[in-house]
Amino acid sequence: MLVINSGSSSFKYQLLDMATERTLASGLVERIGEAVGVARHTVYATPTDGPAPAFLDATRTRELPIPDHTAGFAVMLEAFASDGPSLDEQPPVAVGHRVVHGGARFFEPTLITPLVEINIDELSVLAPLHNPANLAGIRAARRAFPDVPHVAVFDTAFHQTLAPAAFTYAIDAEVAASHRIRRYGFHGTSHKFVSEAAAAFLGRPLDELKQIVFHLGNGASVTAIDGGRSIDTSMGFTPLEGLVMGTRSGDIDPAVLLQLTRRAGMDVDALDDLLNKRSGLLGLAGSNDLRDIRAGIERGDERAVLAFEVYVHRLRAYAGAYLAQLGGADVISFTAGVGENTPLVRAGALETLGFAGVEIDPDRNESPDRGIRVISTDASRVTVLVVPTDEELEIARQTLAVSRA
Numbered sequence: 311m312l313v314i315n316s317g318s319s320s321f322k323y324q325l326l327d328m329a330t331e332r333t334l335a336s337g338l339v340e341r342i343g344e345a346v347g348v349a350r351h352t353v354y355a356t357p358t359d360g361p362a363p364a365f366l367d368a369t370r371t372r373e374l375p376i377p378d379h380t381a382g383f384a385v386m387l388e389a390f391a392s393d394g395p396s397l398d399e400q401p402p403v404a405v406g407h408r409v410v411h412g413g414a415r416f417f418e419p420t421l422i423t424p425l426v427e428i429n430i431d432e433l434s435v436l437a438p439l440h441n442p443a444n445l446a447g448i449r450a451a452r453r454a455f456p457d458v459p460h461v462a463v464f465d466t467a468f469h470q471t472l473a474p475a476a477f478t479y480a481i482d483a484e485v486a487a488s489h490r491i492r493r494y495g496f497h498g499t500s501h502k503f504v505s506e507a508a509a510a511f512l513g514r515p516l517d518e519l520k521q522i523v524f525h526l527g528n529g530a531s532v533t534a535i536d537g538g539r540s541i542d543t544s545m546g547f548t549p550l551e552g553l554v555m556g557t558r559s560g561d562i563d564p565a566v567l568l569q570l571t572r573r574a575g576m577d578v579d580a581l582d583d584l585l586n587k588r589s590g591l592l593g594l595a596g597s598n599d600l601r602d603i604r605a606g607i608e609r610g611d612e613r614a615v616l617a618f619e620v621y622v623h624r625l626r627a628y629a630g631a632y633l634a635q636l637g638g639a640d641v642i643s644f645t646a647g648v649g650e651n652t653p654l655v656r657a658g659a660l661e662t663l664g665f666a667g668v669e670i671d672p673d674r675n676e677s678p679d680r681g682i683r684v685i686s687t688d689a690s691r692v693t694v695l696v697v698p699t700d701e702e703l704e705i706a707r708q709t710l711a712v713s714r715a
């Protein structure tokens with residue numbers, strides 16, 4: 311199975327063996343359209359054990375002009391041909407594509423046909439940065455692999471179970487309807503993967519569990535999941551709403567934008583840039599990387615301390631809100647770059663939730679172990695987990711299911 315995650319000037323790929331769910335090779339083709347592009351291809355030796363790509367065998371980086379995505383796929387095919395694994399001997403049975411926005415139209419992974427391409431294109435109105443880039447990857451991949459099924463897996467699909475009460479903004483209903491303004495939610499592939507992995511790890515049926523999943527990476531969102539169904543999620547119309555992120559503000563009074571337009575003369579593009587690229591941890595403390603914030607706190611940098619406090623304050627607010635929406639939780643999981651690697655954030659997010667039966671074990675929380683693990687005490691009524699996310703594997707699984715159907 312080949313999984314493609316395409317951006318506007320780059321794409322990532324991963325080749326997986328679905329019998330073992332191991333990664334055989336992965337790569338990144340970037341700076342597409344620039345004078346010199348970069349292609350990195352990594353081949354993994356057959357690991358002896360474990361689900362993750364275990365033993366890095368070799369990486370080769372090449373620099374060459376890559377004018378467009380189609381040329382990028384040719385470069386990728388050359389890398390497979392020269393460094394392996396051979397796609398001639400064993401071609402992929404299907405190709406899975408990450409697509410950011412499926413609107414209200416796509417609620418499950420979908421076999422890509424010309425009509426589906428048109429729909430993804432049309433949804434670019436809602437995701438102008440992402441969907442055209444995803445589509446460029448799809449079109450180039452279909453040219454490179456014309457004989458296998460291609461499947462689109464949407465970031466929004468998992469949240470199509472939200473009830474109208476959860477996805478409707480309280481604005482003029484006609485304005486909202488004519489511009490398709492509603493909450494869609496994102497990171498769905500990760501939230502689905504993590505909630506299912508948590509249930510499997512605990513040996514409990516998914517449909518009996520109330521779960522809260524914190525996906526804390528550079529982008530961050532939290533989802534309330536009841537019996538495997540997303541019932542509320544912090545990202546909304548776009549991935550800007552909700553938690554404090556690396557460079558995004560998350561929740562903010564919309565009137566701030568009116569004020570900045572009227573008083574600071576900022577136009578739409580300046581506000582877009584401010585909220586998406588110059589806010590969050592970066593705006594507060596000068597770095598979007600939680601590792602720098604942590605180092606800043608250790609140095610006594612007041613900006614870093616405040617950034618961390620704002621970040622955690624928001625996490626707690628959502629934890630409380632989702633405990634209320636779910637009527638309590640059985641499992642709370644942390645995933646992605648920050649969630650998997652920052653005990654301080656996990657402890658801060660749940661510190662005040664003893665009243666709700668949430669009790670973190672400090673030693674377990676600080677443990678340098680990798681892999682899925684419990685960090686709550688044995689007495690805690692809510693099980694708190696760290697669950698490494700694997701969006702590529704989830705896309706591959708969903709693609710396999712669709713291509714077999």
Ligand code: AMP
Nearest residue numbers: 527528529598599600601646647648651
């Ligand atoms: P992601 O979007 O899931 O790749 O997460 C990227 C972010 O995770 C980075 O910007 C860092 O803030 C954070 N991160 C990654 N590795 C670590 C680490 N070892 N310790 C703390 N934060 C980390």
